[in-house]
Amino acid sequence: MANVQLRAAVRALFSACESSAAALALLVALPWMLTACHGSSKHYLLQGQVLGKRDSAQQLTVTHGAIPGFMAAMTMPYAVKDPRGFREVQPGDLITADLVVAGENDYWLERLSIKSAAGRGSVSSVPAHVLMPGERVPDVRLTNQDGRTIRLSGFRGKAVLITFIYTRCPFPTFCPLVSSKFATIHKAMAKVPAEYEATHLISISLDPAYDTPPIMRTYGLNYLANDPKGFEHWDFVSTTPDDLNAVATAFGLEYFPQANLVPHSMNTILLATDGTVSRYWPGTDWNTSEVISALRHSIGVKDER
Numbered sequence: 001m002a003n004v005q006l007r008a009a010v011r012a013l014f015s016a017c018e019s020s021a022a023a024l025a026l027l028v029a030l031p032w033m034l035t036a037c038h039g040s041s042k043h044y045l046l047q048g049q050v051l052g053k054r055d056s057a058q059q060l061t062v063t064h065g066a067i068p069g070f071m072a073a074m075t076m077p078y079a080v081k082d083p084r085g086f087r088e089v090q091p092g093d094l095i096t097a098d099l100v101v102a103g104e105n106d107y108w109l110e111r112l113s114i115k116s117a118a119g120r121g122s123v124s125s126v127p128a129h130v131l132m133p134g135e136r137v138p139d140v141r142l143t144n145q146d147g148r149t150i151r152l153s154g155f156r157g158k159a160v161l162i163t164f165i166y167t168r169c170p171f172p173t174f175c176p177l178v179s180s181k182f183a184t185i186h187k188a189m190a191k192v193p194a195e196y197e198a199t200h201l202i203s204i205s206l207d208p209a210y211d212t213p214p215i216m217r218t219y220g221l222n223y224l225a226n227d228p229k230g231f232e233h234w235d236f237v238s239t240t241p242d243d244l245n246a247v248a249t250a251f252g253l254e255y256f257p258q259a260n261l262v263p264h265s266m267n268t269i270l271l272a273t274d275g276t277v278s279r280y281w282p283g284t285d286w287n288t289s290e291v292i293s294a295l296r297h298s299i300g301v302k303d304e305r
């Protein structure tokens, strides 16, 4: 889900053998160090603190130090292939484990060992509530690309499509891809004035400290063919870290702010005209035509296609 950064590291690691130029580009973009290209799976020693435990997915969210030869310090979820270790470990525990990397999207923790259980209870393990369709969204203050405060409640009566991005996202298949899809949707809605009027798009930054209004404005213009009139229909907003946490968690987003990168999951949300959640499209491989017809349906337009 949120393992964007690890995936990129793994991809770099495994593609380094084939393309040193691509690997070098990734190396420049990311704080990774590549290891030698041999063997099928690689083992690294991970030391860190467990912040979350998800039983259904046998998954731990761990904040850990740098893994020499592989990755910088960060916080992210890992699958665990050690049933006994998984059963015993609790949020707050300091652990060591083997990080096994077998390929892109294929990595897990093994041989979990609890070094200290003194921090148990200091970390909340209650999973956040993700809004179900029909539930009302938190009405946080958002600051748009012009520095103006807007609220989701201000769009009652319109169908609103929301997604989460950050301008420094270095992975073309994540934020830039979703922003391009939003640009396609924006253009499609602009063809029919009544549909344009009854819908709205919002991109929320996952990196509010960096993504100030001028930065969001520049980023937005890039997807609006440099036409600032497009901001009337598509807002690029940031908010405070606390409000971001509230709204992102409500929409099931996972994100882990680091120094210059924010590994994160992706989710696109449709709000109905009454301001409640209507639908989710997780990830990035949804179809713009499907989202466009959902937008039209929610404002009462019958799709002809």
Ligand SMILES: [Cu+2]
Binding pocket: 165, 166, 169, 170, 171, 174, 175, 176, 264
């Ligand atoms: Cu991204």
